[in-house]
Amino acid sequence: MRLCGRGRLKAALIDLKTERNRRIPNPDQVIIAGAGIAGLTLALALANRGFQVQIFEKSATLAEIGAGLQLSPNATRLLDRLGVLERLKYSSVEPQAICLQDGTSGEKLLHLPIGKAAKERWSAPYIVCHRADLQNALLTEARSRPNIAIQLQSAVTHHKADRQSVMIRVQYHDRIEEHRAALLVGADGVWSDMRTAMFDTDRARYTGTIAWRSSVAVEQLPESFKTLLPAGTNVVAWTGTNAHLIAYPIRSGQMINFVAVAPERQNGRRWDIQINPEGVSQNFIREFAGWHQGIRDVMRVGRPWTPWRLLEMKKCRFQLGDRLLLIGDAAHAMTPYAAQGAAMAIEDACALACALGTDSTTWSSALAAFSSARTQRITAVVRRGALNQLAYHAKGPLALARNILLRNRPVEKFVKGFDWLYGFDAEERKPDT
Template sequence: MSETRSRQVVIAGAGIAGLTAALAFAERGHPVTVFEQARQLEAAGAGIQLSPNATRILGQLGVLERLLPHAVRPEAVVLKDAAALRELARVPLGRAAESRWGAPYLAAHRADVQAALTAQVAERPDVELVTGARVTGVATGPQDIAVTAEADGRTIEARGQLLVGADGVWSSVREKLAGKEPSFGKSRFSGELAWRATVAAESAAGEAFAAIGAADCVTTFLHPGFHLVAYPVSQGSAVNLAAFTRGERIAEGWSGHADPAILSGAMRGTAPALARLVALAGPWTAFPIHTVEQQRWTMPDGIALIGDAAHAMTPFAAQGAAMGIEDAAMLAGLIADFPADLRQGLATWEKLRRPRIEKVIRRGALNRLAWHARGPVAVARNLVLATRPADKLAADLDWLYGWEQRKAVRR
C-alpha cells in the first residue's frame, strides 16, 4: 500500500463534526475523502450555540474568522421564570467569556456554521468532498479499509487507514458495524420534542421577544411543562426560538408533524407576553430528540464514530455540536500522536473522550431537571440561583468551556 493511501482518512458525513474532522486530519498531513449522502449541504435545524471549547478549535482550524462576521457574541445567558418573567440568574459571556475561557461564545445560524466549514474545506486540495454519495459498504482488510458508496447510480470506492463515521444520529456506518458487532449503540427516542422557529428581529414575533427578552443575550424561560431558549442569529437580524416539551414519537427524521396543542398545553400558566410570542412565532416545526446509547465508538482495525453517530445527546447543555467538534480534533491529534500504532491511537481517544461525554450528558440531565422543576423544588432552585454570584455561575462552567485538547491528553 502506498504512503498516501496508508494515511488516507475516509469520513462519512459532512455535517459539523465531519467537516471539522476533515480539516483536523488535513492539518496533520492526511489526505481526506468525505462522503455525504445529501446532494447539497443543508443545515438541519436553525440556531446553534458554540461555546468557547468549540470556538477555540474552530479558530485553530481557520474557520472562526469566516464565521465571526455572521455570528452574534451574546453578552450573557439569562434564566427567567416563564410565569412572572422575573430574571433568576445571569451568566456573563461576551468579553468576560473570552477573558475567562480564551475564546468567544457564539450564537449562529447552523447554515452559517456549515458555510464557514465548507468554505475552509474547499481551500484544502487534500480534502475531497463527494456529495450525493451514500455509504453502502465497509470492509476491513489487513492493510486498509475499503468504503463503498452509491452516487448517481454508480459505485465508488475509497480506501485508507481510517474510517470516521460522522453521519449523525441515524448513522449508516454505525448501523453496518452493529450488524457485525452488537456492542455498538442504537438510537432511541428520548421522549422529548424540540419545537423550533426562526423569526425576523423586526417582525411582530421579534418585537414580542424584545419586550420580554434581551436582543444581545441567550434567554431561557423556565416552566414545569416546558422551557424555551431564544437568542439572536445572523448578525442579530433574526431570533432563533427553541421550545422543549414531552411528546410522543414522531417521524424518524429531523422533523415531522406533531400536534401544536402539545406545545400550547405545556405552556399553561405562563406569562401572557410569552404566550403571545409563541403564538406569533408559529407555525413551529417539531423535531424528535433522539439519543444514542453509550456503548462502543471504535474498532481497532481503523473505524471511529464521532459526534451524534457515537453519542447523540439531548440539547439541554447546548453541547451536541461542541462535542462533535471536540471529538474530531482530538481524534486527529491522537492518530497523529501514534503514527505507527492506529489501534493505540483509537483506544486512547475513546478512553479519554468517554468520561468527558458522560459528564456533559449528566450536566444536560441536571439542567432539564432544574429548568422543569415545580413546587418546592422550583423554590429551592430559585433561591440557589438568587444567592449565587454571576462569577460563581461562570466558574461552574470552567470544566466545560475551558476544556483544551492538550490538557485533556496530558491527563
C-alpha cells in the same frame, strides 16, 4: 470477432478507465462518511496535519437546514485554529450574558456574563449562530484546502478492515467504487449507517420530548415579549413545569432563534409516527398556556413551529475496530440541555486528528486512548445536561428551591462551575501517567 491492434488498444483503455472508476487506491488517506459539522471539522483538522482526506456524503446537496446553535469557548477555540471562526464573524453574535427567568412570572433568576468575561476567563468567545452559517463556513474552508476532496451523492455501503488499512465500497450514482484508506470515520449522524451495520440493535432512543423551533425577525417581536428581554444581547432561558423556552439572536442579530422543549402528548415515546406541525402546534402551545403573556404572544407570532424529536444514544461508542471510528452524533447523540451537541462533535474531530501521529503502526493504542478519553468527557457532559433538564423543568417545591438558589448564589460560583466545560482544550495532549 478478433480485434486488430488498434481495437485491442482501445478496449484496453476502456478497461483501464473502468478499473479507475471502480477502484481508487490511496492507502494513506483518511475517508470520512458524512459532510456535517463533525465530518467537515475532522477533515480540516486532519488537513492541518498533512493528511489526505476524502469525504463521501449521501446527500445530493449540502442544504441549509437546521436552526440556531450555541458554540461555547471549548468549541470556538478549535474553530479559530481551523480558520473557521473568522468566516463566522459577520453572521454570528457574541451574547453578553446567559439569563435564566421564570416562565410564568417573568422574574429574573440569573444573569451570567459571557461576553468579554468568556474571552478573559476561557480565552475564547461564546457565540450563537445559525447551523447553516457554521456548515457553510466549514464547507468553504474545506473547499479551499487542496488535500480535502468532497464527493456528494456517495454512500459508504460496505467496509472491511484489517490492522493495516480498510477497504470501502461506495455507491456513486449507478456504479460501485472501491477505495482503500488508512482509516474510515463515520460522521454520518444519529442514524449512522456505519453504527447500525455493526450493531443493528444499538440505535438512537427517542426521549418522548420534542424541541419546537422557530425564528422571528426582531422587528416582528410583540411588545409584550420585548418587556421580558434583559437589556443587551443575550441567551435567555425561561423555565417552567416540564418545559422550557430558549431565545437568542442569529443571522447577525437580525433574527431571534427560539427553541421550546416540551413532552410529546400525542404519540408518547413513538418516534416512527409522522408529526404534522400544523395539526400538533396548537396542542404544543397549550403546554405554555399558564406562562407569561409575552411568551404566549411570541409563540403565536412564531408559527409555524418546526418539531425536532429529541434522541439520545444509550451507549457512547467511538471505536468499532482498529481502522473504524465514529464521531459526533453517530457516536453519542445527546439531548440539548447542556447546549453542547455541536461543540462535542467539534471536540471529537479535533481530538481525533490530534491523536493520530504520522506513524500509523501506533494508531491502535492511540485510538483506544482517544476513545476512552472522549467517552469520559461525553459522559460528564451528558450528566450536566440531565442536571440542567431537572432544573429547567422543575415544579412545586423543587422549582421554588431552584429559584431561591439562582437568586442568591454568587455569580462567580456559577461561572467557576463552567471551567471544566468551557475551559477544556480537546487538542491539549495530557502527560503520560
